[in-house]
Amino acid sequence: MPKQKTFLVASIYNSGLAEFDNNIAFINLSTLEDFFDYKSEDRNLEIYLKNPNKIEQQKFIVQEIFDEEFVVSWADMNSSLFSALKVERNVMFIILSLIIIVAAFNIISGLTILVKNKTRDIAILKSIGVLNKSIVKIFFLVGVIIGTSATIFGIFLGVIFSLYIENFRQFLSLTFNISLFPEEIYFLSKMPSEIDPTSIFLISICSIIITIIVSIFPAFKAAKLDPIKSLKYE
Numbered sequence: 382m383p384k385q386k387t388f389l390v391a392s393i394y395n396s397g398l399a400e401f402d403n404n405i406a407f408i409n410l411s412t413l414e415d416f417f418d419y420k421s422e423d424r425n426l427e428i429y430l431k432n433p434n435k436i437e438q439q440k441f442i443v444q445e446i447f448d449e450e451f452v453v454s455w456a457d458m459n460s461s462l463f464s465a466l467k468v469e470r471n472v473m474f475i476i477l478s479l480i481i482i483v484a485a486f487n488i489i490s491g492l493t494i495l496v497k498n499k500t501r502d503i504a505i506l507k508s509i510g511v512l513n514k515s516i517v518k519i520f521f522l523v524g525v526i527i528g529t530s531a532t533i534f535g536i537f538l539g540v541i542f543s544l545y546i547e548n549f550r551q552f553l554s555l556t557f558n559i560s561l562f563p564e565e566i567y568f569l570s571k572m573p574s575e576i577d578p579t580s581i582f583l584i585s586i587c588s589i590i591i592t593i594i595v596s597i598f599p600a601f602k603a604a605k606l607d608p609i610k611s612l613k614y615e
Contacts, residue, residue: 386416397570481588484531485595492524492599496606503606513604520600521593528592532585540581543574 388408396402413419426447430439436454444452456463496503503516542549550561550572562572 485591488524488527489595492520496599496603503603516604517600520603521596524596525593529589532588536581540576543576546574547571
């Protein structure tokens with residue numbers, strides 16, 4: 382028959398990890414050893430680090446100190462979860478790259494339409510002596526302004542969304558009666574978010590560079606317009 386004993390629940394904790402909260406209970410160590418007939422030699426040692434991101438380096442150090450013991454880290458215990466998150470991160474990178482490419486083509490098409498609509502104005506400017514490089518600068522600057530403004534606006538929305546992502550998740554779950562970010566799959570009771578200024582800066586620079594590149598073609602196309610042909614039917 383399994384052992385039974387009544388314990389008084391002093392408090393309930395919430396670590397943010399659903400699997401941990403549902404399966405772990407803390408009791409007095411001596412009471413635990415008496416109840417399960419354990420000895421002090423059967424104890425396990427848990428080490429908590431200030432910087433959990435450097436777990437592999439610290440695991441190697443601990444393994445050298447306890448060379449006869451089996452050392453396992455939190456990354457080893459949740460390897461399947463991290464593998465799934467890594468796959469999702471790679472997929473999201475591909476999706477976001479495609480979104481940026483589509484946005485770049487939208488900028489090209491928008492500037493091309495702008496050049497088409499401003500054909501008469503371009504022809505007038507060239508007929509009064511405006512140089513081709515000045516025409517290139519005008520449309521190039523328009524493309525850069527569009528891309529930079531869109532990047533800044535996107536960063537603003539992204540940061541706001543990251544700060545309140547848990548509130549958005551709860552709102553959508555209650556509104557549409559669906560389970561977003563289920564605990565039994567992700568082992569977390571709430572959707573975490575982290576704002577990395579370095580990543581935001583790199584993404585912004587890449588977005589602006591792509592905008593500059595895609596603005597070159599419409600700008601040169603505007604400069605190559607023949608003012609005589611453009612004003613022929615005006």
